[in-house]
Amino acid sequence: MPETARLCWSEARPLVQTMFVLRFAVGAVSAVQAPGALSRTVLGMAAWWCAVSCAYLLNGVTDVREDRANGSRRPIARGALPVRTAAVVTALLAAAALVLGALAGGEVLAWVVGFLLLGWAYSVGPVRAKDSSVRCALVVFGMGAASYAAGVAAAGSGWTATGVVFGLVMSAWMALVGALVKDLGDAGGDAAGGRRTVAVVRGMAAARALAVLGAVLVGVAGPVAAARWAPLALVGTVPVAAGAAWVVAQVLRDARRSNADRQQRRGAYRAFMVTQYAANLLLVAVLAVV
Structure with missing residues (x-):
């Protein structure tokens, strides 16, 4: 299991995961007041990491053909991580994001749900935003904006x-x-x-x-x-x-x-x-x- 977790973490692009969590942090500290409930902010950040990891692991599951054609060395493309295993972990990450988001508060949960839907729309039909530069730009804009908004929501304060x-x-x-x-x-x-x-x-x-x-x-x-x-x-x-x-x-x-x-x-x-x-x-x- 530790090796599977490491491979899934690598497949979900650690630099991208960190970047989304950083956006969440910017949203939290940019709010009208500093985060009043630290525990809620931490729970929200954990929920956001799970949601981001879910979205990008799902992307890896659906990108096998393209990644191999491009010579990618990510775990699924090189055969180190079975697609089925990655899909199961994707579902577990989605569930964890929803649970943690609910614990962080209803507004945070709403942004988590929105982000998960955008992640699905990016990689999976009928939208498959990754197939079109225009759809991709729209979905990516939404994922970025949602990250800042979720941080503000977790801080429990206004923009x-x-x-x-x-x-x-x-x-x-x-x-x-x-x-x-x-x-x-x-x-x-x-x-x-x-x-x-x-x-x-x-x-x-x-x-x-x-x-x-x-x-x-x-x-x-x-x-x-x-x-x-x-x-x-x-x-x-x-x-x-x-x-x-x-x-x-x-x-x-x-x-x-x-x-x-x-x-x-x-x-x-x-x-x-x-x-x-x-x-x-x-x-x-x-x-x-x-």
Whole structure:
């Protein structure tokens, strides 16, 4: 069982799990008041981790064909974790998320249910948002926004301008940048799996152009919105502007590499991930002390 747990944890993408929990933490500390009931916040965070792990383990269960075509070394793709075992753990994680969410309070439970439904819609029919860049962007935006909202709900307090602006900017960063750059290194496997993403249908040049447009849009609009409505959010949105320039540079650099391998083509995605980690960590650190 410990080995199965380790493989499931690895399949559910630890960096992504941590990122979603960090979004939850930002929501909690950005609320009108600091979390009044620490136990409720901790229970909510545990529920959120279970919900996120469930969603991404489900994604691994449904992505076997694409992952193998892309040469992924995640446990299911390489045959170390049976699909049936992963599916059982997925169901257990969903149940744990619901129980912990109920213990954290009705509003937190509602966000947990919403997130689980979005995770299902991302990977499973009839929606299968992962098959379309537009549907993917919409669902990913919802998953990001729900994470910040669940943190606010767990804190038992209301939204602040800082929380609203930063949550929307970072959810847009996920939808308009992350949802596109993640496909740049996986177009071959996505095509094999029958997906109809921009990279598959319109080609890599179109996908890169949209990724650049999205990065520029969020990189410029984020700090402007923060300066206008929530100056404290500049702590997090200024790094997004720098990250947008980094993503654009990576996309343009990768476009010049005609023989780039999958890892080299994922440079823009790594820039996207580092940027959102930096932005969220900086803001949660500042909010924790103000």
